Amino acid sequence: MKPLDPAEPRTAGRYRLLAVLGEGAMGRVLLALSPDGRLAALKQIHPELAHDDGFRDRFRHEVEASRRVSGAYTAAVLDADADAEVPWLASVHVPGPNLREAVDAAGPLPPDAVRYLAVGLTTALADIHRAGLIHRDLKPGNVLLAADGPRVIDFGIARAAEGSDLTGTGAIIGSPAFMSPEQATSGVLTPASDVFSFGALLVMAATGRAPFTGNTTAQTLYNIAHTRPDLSGLAPEVAALVEPCLAKDPAARPTPHQLLGLLGPLPTGEGWPDGVRNLVVAQDARVREVLSWPLPEPPSPKRPWGKATAVVAGALCAVTVASFAVVRLGGFEDVVDGRATGQPLPVREALADARLRLVDPCRVLDGVEVDPVGEFTRFRSEEPGGCTYETSEDDLSVWLTIGMDSDAGTDSGRGAGVDIDGLPVRLTDANTGCGALVQTPARPELSIAVEFPTGTADSCGPAMTVLRTVIDRLRTDVFRWEVPADSAFPLDPCSLVDGETARSAVGGGFKASPYLLRACTWAGQVASMSLAVKQGEPGKPPRNAGEPTKIDGVDAYLSQEDTEYCTLTWTHRQVDDERTEVLEVTSSRTGDPCGTATAYARAVVAKLSS
Template identity: 55%
Template sequence: MRPLRPDEAAPVGRYRPLAELGVGGMGRVVLAAGPDGRVAAVKQIHQDFAHEPGFRARFAHEVAVSRRVSGAYTAAVLDADPTAEIPWLASVFVAGPPLDSAIKAAGPLPADALRQLAIGLASALADIHRAGLIHRDLKPGNVLLAADGPRVIDFGIARAAEGSDLTGTGAVVGSPSFMSPEQADGAHLTPASDVFSLGVLLVLAATGRSPFTGETAPQTLYNIVHDEPDLSAVPPEIRALAEPCLAKDPARRPTPAQILDHLGSATPGFAWPFAVRQLIEQQESGVRTVLSWPAPLPPPAHPPPRRRAKVVAAAAAGVAALAAAAIVAVNLGSAEPGQAEPQAMRLPVEQALSTERLRGIDPCAVLADGFDGLGSLEPEDSLYLDRCDYRLPGGDSLDLHLGQALTAPGAQPGSTRIQGLPVLHNDLSGGCEVTVQLPDDPKLGITVEDRGEHDCDRAEAALSATVERLRTGAAVWDLPDTSAIPRDPCSFVDDSRAGELLGAVTGKELTGLRTCEWSSGALMRMSVEQWFPDAGPEEGFEPVELDGVTGYQRVVEGDTCALTWTHRGIDDERTELIRLFHTSAPDRPCERAQDFANAVISELPTP
């Protein structure tokens, strides 16, 4: 870890850089302190990429999708700003060496460590593919060996670099020794490409060398496409797994789920070889040392004015593979924060905090005028329809969530009440999180999160101000009649029509302000988010003609169909998009999804 000079220590969003972790082809990675005091790995993208036409849209798209990835064997994305002068992405910091450094220190891994590595890699790929991503650059440097197992990092970043002039038109992005044959050929990629890379990593970890490495990169790529690997030195248990992963034909490779079925569960009490554990301890000690350094004096900060209307993307809450979803990306026309609010109107709490009314509220306008004792707050560009982060004087921040699903098990009612509503407290985030439940749907709530303070006074004051502003009719978006954002998603398809399309519907539930889920023999979930046209169709999606519009569809895991189409253009940078995921329909998943899509199209107003 290299100490930073003062001119390198300017804040990156809400993160304070502490030390440089490394520099790569796409930029540098720094260890940084987050607003809650915990450390994160922040990747700052090279300015040459940032100036490339279309890069920011691709980067924003990959960030939005990467936020869906969660799992024990990945480093979760915490935050990002694709619109910053230097785009950046923050993820969970993992203390542990990359796989190649571990092999250099410890030699080929023993059988129990290889099995743990395989379980971790397959689990991570299952989570990444479930979110609709292909890693594309699964190499030793992107696999970190933490004390409790491997972690896969940098998923989605390689996709953002594709098409850049810096990589060359039509160039292949990735690391040659760990590419799949189809990737080396520049052909269309599927999740099976990552499975091939997994097989190469297992051979490397078992033998100390990649099975295809040649004297030059072109020779390596030729070997990958045409030669069979020599697996004679690979232990039989690992060879039985690696060999099918390395099949030239993607269709013959196992899926991550099949790999996990073959391997079974992880071994309790597992430990890496001693030399690897030493590297982990050295890195943990290095972090403690960095945290003890005096902070370098940052240069004077002159933050640019907030780009209020330029929201690049919204991550759909809770989208997972093998779950059904429809996502509608929408217009965010907003009332100006500085406008006077009509003081004569004061709505009853039940009406002001209803799901119907909250769907028309701009979360970044609710607290923009500040509140008593704290002065004005600066809202940051939000990646979500229902959430906004506010910068406080002094550098801390408050996060406001409208209509968030109450899933945290640590939430407990306290003694405080706001406008007659009990306040739930949760300190699992490391600071304070306070919530009031929505009167008409108690499984949803309005939440303020303050990671900068362990007491809840400031968070409770912000939550109280939020409820009061909502009662006065503040922060209402100015939305056209053709927008889908203020509509109840459960009304897009009536019950009788849903029954015709899905079979006997056993349940219909609003699982978020703009998310509806239908349960039957199959599952359909429909949500609302903003999208943007420059990203183009998602990887692996093929065009399909719907009722008057062109959509894009993809079959996932054989029994799930993902289907998208644009409902309405908002401006040059934003559109309203509908995405359907329909699962548990192995007989004809995309045919049923198309029928449901046409039903939604018929109910939506014509743009």
């Protein structure tokens, strides 16, 4: 569990955000405090999904259906907002590790504990199906082991992602190892799909492995659809329970109610083994520590969170924490600044878009000494994602770029088999100098790159050494921009235009797509728009500026190439003595492209000044 980044919002609707619990395929989960002092697990949806209007409609529908689910073995939905800039869902925060964490830390569950798990899960599935939902993503990470039994979370929410941008890129919604044959073959799903996933999950709980796992995702999906499950190592009573659940034909699988009849009532006192209970106790202590952290002040003084919140936090600390929530153990380092804790962030988290936008590339290497090139000194910057450094050895100029196009330059074919923290290294332009880059894990079209100048002999080795230094430093710090809160550099550009403005400008059915690190495009039925955050020089018009104009009192420049294209640029603010923030809006439509561009620009100006 990690504290929130200082630049992040501190509220979501009525909830005060306290810390980050983790991240998954659809979003990240935060520990949140409700107005009445209860702790909640609040899931914020990833921006790639939030920009899809179809997703929002499905999310709204699934949330409403999820509110109808109640029962002892599900985490109740408390609140949600599908129309927020970042859609979110708050549910009861459940005390306990998830099933994967428990098995990894304490080993496979004994048969009695598997039966205890099975009774809770089948009861939860019966409650979920009664509400007209199919879970669709019943996997170890969505089963929490509380002291008094399991809890199923995220029921029905995977349905909202189907047909979204996320699935459009070829991603799989759900965990392949626990999918049903219907899911693996894109067939029609019924509640029987959850029963198949339940059977696979019990095998994992009892043995530590899923029953169909192959060497690749494709092999796993093939096994699910066509091969018999691996039930070796299962106790006979567990095998007898799961085998009918793993039938290929959905009609041949038992229902949750039939499974409950087979399982019968639980004897008094039966529950988790000591290893799992120890995890719950350890998390109890961790929550006490988290609740002792000073509550971060919200970024805006408009919300009165002063003494009253401190009193609530103090009261929470004085109460038995297990009755409220526990933090999941494992998988997420407790790092804000790795140099202070000695633990670097995972590469995927360190090189995520939101974190890279916080990084001033001219701070990453300034004053750093790297053998054999010497000490780096910032020289100049021409883009928000790039900085040129001079070195103390041989007066070299080295160009560092963060979040730029990974296809830039010519691949030399060298560097095969070399990686930095699991990221393959590409070498470019090796005959005239050398550049070394790695693609970011979440978006391979973006890169972190170091380039030595043309004519530098034997520079590929030093380029890789410097790149490794950059990645190491990015994993331990963010080297934040020294800019005010209304700076555009750290922001997601797709968040600067609301859905209503986009729909009015480009037509219905629009899609917002991130482009590079600081640009976004909106494509609709009648027009397309783009917004880019760039860099300029103080006292000078933006590069390629057109005719002077005004946007709600702000000096801007308009350039219209023909009747279908129009660009508006303006300087948002000065960053330092050398740099300004420039925003550029381009409209492509038949008719009045400049009117459309102006509407977008006004929305962005208002957003940044609010």
